[in-house]
Amino acid sequence: MTERIVMAYSGGLDTSVAIPWTKERTGKDVIALAIDVGQAGEDMEQVRQRALDCGAVESIVIDAREEFANDYLVPALKANAQYQRRYPIVSALSRPLISKHLARVARELGANSIAHGCTGMGNDQVRFEAAVAALAPELTSIAPIRDLSLTRDVAIEYAEKHKLPIRQSKKSPYSIDQNMWGRAVETGFLEDPWNAPIEDLYEYTQDPTIEREPTEVTITFEQGVPVAIDGVRMNMLDVVLKMNELAGAQGVGRLDMVEDRLVGIKSREIYEAPAAIALIEAHTHLEDLTLERDVARYKRTVEVEWANLVYDGLWFGGLKRSLDAFIDHTQEKVSGEVRMTLHQGRAVVTGRRSAESLYDFSLATYDTGNTFNQDSARGFIDIWSLPSKISARRDKPEL
C-alpha cells in the first residue's frame, strides 16, 4: 500500500498546493485534515471539497470548537496565560489540539507521517512537531514549505499551472493566524517596529476611538471557569464567542509587540484578542478576591512558566501537566461574579463578589466595628524587621 501522510489543511493557497506537491515529492498519499477552532472564514464543507479537488485521497473536517474551548482555553484562562505580559498565546493553544487530531487520524488511517504548512522560522512548526512527538512518537513530521522547497511564488505558479481551485492568486500583504481566542497579523511594513499599525489590520475589533456607549457585562465564574454572562448560563465556547462580540465591538484586546520567538529571533506581532483579554482581566480580579495571598503570589511565577512552556510548544510535556495540577488546585474557590465595563478599548472591572471571598469587611473597614487586633502589629513588625535590624547592626548603613 502507498504510504500515507495526514496534512493539517487550512483551505488556503499554501496547504492546497502542498497536497499535490507533497504527493509528487514524497510519493505518499495525502489525507487532508481541517480543524475548526473558531477561525471563522470559509464554510468547512467547501474546505473539505477543495482538498479532494487538490488531490487528497481523503479529506476530513472536524468541528473542534467545543474541545478547543474546554480543554485548551479553560486551562489558559485559569493560568492567565500571557506571554511577555501581553500575548494570550493564541496560536500556541490551537497547535496542540490540531496535532492531537493529526496523530489520531494518522493512527486510525494507517499513516506514518503528518504534515503542516509552517515555515522554518516560526514557533508553530515546533509546536506541531513537538506535540506529535509527545503523543505518537512513531510518526515523522514533514513541513512542505520548509522541507520540500514550497515557497509562496512556487505555490502560486503551481496552482495556476495545475488549475487548482484556489481563488487567491496574488500574495496577500498579511500573514494571518486566527482562532476564537484571537488573531495574529504580520505584514511587511510592520517589520520595522517603529512603524505604527493601521486600522486596516484588524477584524476582530472595532476602532476603539469611535464614540459609543459603554457596555457593562457581568461574568460568573465557577472554579476558575466562566459559566454565565449577565446571568445567562452558557458553555465556554459560547462565553468566548459572546465576549469576542461584546469586547470586540468596543475595541478591546489589541496588542502590538516585539516578541521573543522560540527559534531565537525577535519578531513584530500584532494581535487582537478581545475575549481573551477581557476574560483574563475579569478572572484575575476574581482571584484577587478569593485566593490566599501566598497562593496568588506564587501562582504569578507559575503563570509565567506555564505561558512560556505552552508558547514553546510543550503543551503535552510533563511539566505543563504537573503545573496544571497546581493551577487546578488553586482554582477550587475561584467562583463568583465580576462586573466589567467595556469601552473605548478598555475592559475595566468595577465590581467583584463571591461566596468564596476572602475579603473580610470586619477586618478591613475603617469604620467602627473593626475586629482587626491592632495590638498584634507591633509584635509582627518587631519580628518582621529583625533580620534587617541584625544586618544593620553589622553593616552600619550610612544615612
Place this chain on the structure above:
Amino acid sequence: MTERIVMAYSGGLDTSVAIPWTKERTGKDVIALAIDVGQAGEDMEQVRQRALDCGAVESIVIDAREEFANDYLVPALKANAQYQRRYPIVSALSRPLISKHLARVARELGANSIAHGCTGMGNDQVRFEAAVAALAPELTSIAPIRDLSLTRDVAIEYAEKHKLPIRQSKKSPYSIDQNMWGRAVETGFLEDPWNAPIEDLYEYTQDPTIEREPTEVTITFEQGVPVAIDGVRMNMLDVVLKMNELAGAQGVGRLDMVEDRLVGIKSREIYEAPAAIALIEAHTHLEDLTLERDVARYKRTVEVEWANLVYDGLWFGGLKRSLDAFIDHTQEKVSGEVRMTLHQGRAVVTGRRSAESLYDFSLATYDTGNTFNQDSARGFIDIWSLPSKISARRDKPEL
C-alpha cells in the same frame, strides 16, 4: 535633656494632633519632619509653621522630590514594579525615603525615637518601622494612632479643645495617600468590593470617557531610565511630572483592585498613577526590543519578587539590594525611543527603536533577503522534542 522624637509630619489633622498628644503621653519633645515627595497640596512653609504652632520643638521641611525620583522611582521603573500585576507600589516607595530622613534627623538631633501617623491595620506602619530598623537599629518607633489611642474622633475633639490650627474639623470621607508616582484612595462605600468607584474620587486623572484628541509622546530611555520627552532632555523628576500631566489629562492610570496587605487581610483600593502606568508600559516595550529572551523571561519573576519585597517594607533589606544588582545589570542596553499614544484611558505603544535593538530585520523578515537558516529548524525540533518523545514511548498517551 528631655528625650526627643522625630515625627513624620504631613500637616493634616492626625499628625498635627499627634504632636501635642505624643508629647503628653510620652513626655518626649517632638521634632516635626515634613517631606515633599511631590504630594502637591499645601505650601510646605505653612506646613512647617503649623507643626510649630501645634507644639513641635523643631519643624523641618525637606524637598526630597529629586531624591525620590532618582533613587526610588528609577529602580521601581527598571523593575516594572506592579504589585498583583497592577499597583505600582506608590506609597511603598515613599515610605523608605521618609524613613531614611527620619533616621538621619533623629541621629543628627539626638532623638532616640521616630513616630509616624499610621494605624495598626495597614502596610505603611511596617514600611516605616522596618526601614528605620534597617537603617538605625538603635531607634524605637512610635505610632500615636496605634500605640497611644489617638483615634480620629479623639483627634478632632482634641484639636478643637486645644484650638490647634487645623482647618479640617470634619471627617473627610476619603483616606488618601499621594506622591508624584500616584495617589491612593480608600473610602467607606468602596469597602464593598462590588461597588464601583465614582468620578469624584480622582484628582490626578481626567475622566477617560470624555472625547478629546489623542496625545502622542515619544520617550527616550538610557539604560532603563527615561531621559527625554519628545526630544527634550529632562531629569526623572520632570519626566514624571510631565507624564502625570499628559497621561493624567487622558485618563490613563486608574486602578481598582482588591489587594493583599502584608498584615494578612484583603482591602479594596483605588489608585491613579498616570505617569507610572505610562512609563512602565513604555519601558517594558523597550525591554522587549533590547533584552535577550532568557533575561526577559527570568526578569519577570525577579520583578514579581522585587515588587513583593518593596510592598512588604523591605526596601533596605539585603535581598532587595541584591536584586537591584541583577536588575541594573539587565538595564545596560535598555536605551532607545518609545512612541506612545495616550488616549481615553489607554497608553498604547505604537513604535520602538534602539541602537541596542536585538530585533534583526534580516532574520525576521518574510521578504527576500532573509538570512535565517531554516535547515536548522529540523534538528532543533528533533532535540527540543526528544524528552517528550522518550516520555511518550514510556507513557503511551491515549489519543
Place this chain on the structure above:
Amino acid sequence: MTERIVMAYSGGLDTSVAIPWTKERTGKDVIALAIDVGQAGEDMEQVRQRALDCGAVESIVIDAREEFANDYLVPALKANAQYQRRYPIVSALSRPLISKHLARVARELGANSIAHGCTGMGNDQVRFEAAVAALAPELTSIAPIRDLSLTRDVAIEYAEKHKLPIRQSKKSPYSIDQNMWGRAVETGFLEDPWNAPIEDLYEYTQDPTIEREPTEVTITFEQGVPVAIDGVRMNMLDVVLKMNELAGAQGVGRLDMVEDRLVGIKSREIYEAPAAIALIEAHTHLEDLTLERDVARYKRTVEVEWANLVYDGLWFGGLKRSLDAFIDHTQEKVSGEVRMTLHQGRAVVTGRRSAESLYDFSLATYDTGNTFNQDSARGFIDIWSLPSKISARRDKPEL
C-alpha cells in the same frame, strides 16, 4: 461549666508543670493530649497517668505514628524537603499533626483554647498556632512558658513544692525534640557556632568513624513512596523505623548547621536523621531516572518553596496544599528500585532501575547500535545559540 483548654503534653517537666500552672493562671480546666509520633522514650501509659497526677481533668494518648508516616513524612519525602539544603524539617512535620489532634479534641471535648510548651523564641510556637488557626480559627492559643511566665527555674521549684511526679529535677544540658523522622539537639556550648559537636549529643546514630562492614540495602518505591526494603513490603512507618535502624547504625544522617529561624534570628542546630537523609538520597536518584528533565528542574525550586513553607508553619495553608498537587502529579512514575550502600556516615546510591525509566540505552550508549540522530545537533545548536549570537553582534565582546 469551667472553660477548658487542651494542652499538648510531652510528659516532661515543662508541660507537666504547665498543667497546674495554667489552671491556676487562667482558671481553665486542662485536658492533656500526648501524641506518639515515634519519639520513643517513655511508655505512653505512664505519660498519660502523669498528666492526671499533675491535675489534668482528662488525659488522652494517641498513637499517631502511622498517620505521621503516611500523611506527613510521605509528602516530605516526595518533596525531598531539606531546609537550607540540609535539615529534613523534622519538628516542622510533627507540629501540624499534633495541632490537628489538639484542634479536633478541643472541638470534641468543648474546649475553646489549646496550649503548647514552646518558648517565644522558636519556630514551633508559630507552627502550633498557625496550624490551629488554619484548622479551627475559633480557638485561641496559649503558651504557658511564653505567656504565663513559666520559666524553667520556676517549673523546677513549682514541681518540687507541689510534689509533682517529675523525675527530672535538674536542668538537662540538652534541649531536644525528636520523632521518627529525626532528632534535634541544642545545648549551651554549641551556641558558639565555632565549637564542634561531641559524640555525646547523638542517640539515633552511631559514631560514623568506627570501622564496620558496609550495609547494602535495596529500597522499592511506588509513585514516590517507599514500599519495600530488600524486597520485603512494608508500610511507610516500618520503612522509616527500619531505615533509622540500618542507617543509624552506620552513622548516616548527622547534621550541624546555623539555621535561619522564622522568628528572624539564626541559631545553631544539631540534627540526626538517618532514615530521612537516606530515603531522600534514594528518592532523588530514582527521580533522576524517571522524571522528565523540565519537571526535575522545576521541581527543585518547588521543593525549596515547600520546605520553606512547612518550616514556616504553613502546612495547612493554601499554597502548601496547591504545591502538593504539583508534587503528587510529578510522582506518578517515580516507581522502581534503588540500591544503596550505608557505610561510615555515607548513604551512597550505587544502582537504580525502573519499569518507568526514561533512560534510553539505545540513545545513550557509545557503542554500536546507538539511535541518536547526531545530525540534529547542528541545527539544535544553531538555534540554541542564536540569541547569544545576535547579542554578540550588538555587544562585540572583547576577547
Place this chain on the structure above:
Amino acid sequence: MTERIVMAYSGGLDTSVAIPWTKERTGKDVIALAIDVGQAGEDMEQVRQRALDCGAVESIVIDAREEFANDYLVPALKANAQYQRRYPIVSALSRPLISKHLARVARELGANSIAHGCTGMGNDQVRFEAAVAALAPELTSIAPIRDLSLTRDVAIEYAEKHKLPIRQSKKSPYSIDQNMWGRAVETGFLEDPWNAPIEDLYEYTQDPTIEREPTEVTITFEQGVPVAIDGVRMNMLDVVLKMNELAGAQGVGRLDMVEDRLVGIKSREIYEAPAAIALIEAHTHLEDLTLERDVARYKRTVEVEWANLVYDGLWFGGLKRSLDAFIDHTQEKVSGEVRMTLHQGRAVVTGRRSAESLYDFSLATYDTGNTFNQDSARGFIDIWSLPSKISARRDKPEL
C-alpha cells in the same frame, strides 16, 4: 591564502587524527590549540609537538590554570553550582574558557572557523559552539567527529595508516574529561544504571573506606572566595590544588548519577570532584552564618538557574551575566573561617566564624541574658496566621 581553522587540541587520539582529517576534508589549514585547565596528564610541550607532527600549521599551548581558577571556578563556587543537586559542572566550566581562547586565537591568526572533538550526542559540543557564537559570531564551528564522519574505528585505522605519533592504538574502555575542578568517567558497563561503579574508575580520590586518620582543615573566605587554608594565604588555583590533594586522599567527592543532558537524553555519569565538593560544602556553611535569611532563600533558586544555564552552555549569555551581578552582591559579607573534617568520604563542617556573622548570641541563647523580646511573638503569630485563619473561616476544614 588557505583558510584556517583553530582546533581545540587535547593530544589524544581523536583530536590528533582530526588534524589531518579536517585538513583533507575541508581543505583548511589547522591550527592546534591546547589549553591547560589543570587536567594533569601529559607534558604540554609534548602535546604541542604532536600537533605539529600530525600536520598542524601552528600549535599553541596555553597555561590557563590561573584564569580558569579565578574567572570560572570562583563564580561557580559563589553560586554553589551543582547540577541536579550533585554535579559541580566540571566540564561545563572549562568549555567556555577554551572557547574564548579558540575565538581569540582565530581572530588573531585570521582563522574563520573553530573545531572541537565532541560527538553529536553530548553537552560539550553545545557549550563550545554556543560560547563561540556568543563571543565571535562571525566564526563557524566544525566538529570532525560529528560532521566529518571521524569515528573512533576510523581514527585508529587512519592513525596507523598515516603513522601518526599516537601511542594509544586500542580503544580505552573509559571516556574521560577532567580538569582541576573534577573528573568525569563514562564506560560501557556503567551504561546500565543498575551496575555499581568499581574502584578502578577513580583517579582523583582514594577509596573512602580505607581506614586512615581524619584530616582537619580550616578554610578562610573573603567575599565568597577561599583565600587561605590553615591560615596560609594562597590564590584560588592553589586552594583548589591543595583541596584536591587533601579531600581526594580521604575519598571525598565521588558522585554517581543519572543526568539529564541538554540534548534531551539521560546518561549515567561518574564524577570525582574532591576540591569542588569540599569547598562548596564549606562555602554554604559560611553563607548560613553571614547571609540574611531572605537572601539565602532566594539565592538557592538563583543557584539552580545558574547551574542549569552553565550546564546548558550559556556561560556568556546575558542571563548568566546578570545573575552573576546578583550573586556577587550577595557575597560581599561572606567572609570568615570554616573548619572542616575530611574523613572516609565525608567533608563535614564542624565550626564556622566570621566578623560578618549575623548569628547573634544574645538573641539566640537559651541562657540568661537573652535579649529576644518574646512578647513580640504573639503579635507576629497573629498576623502571620491571619490569611490561613480567614481561609479556614471560609473553608471549614474537617478535623
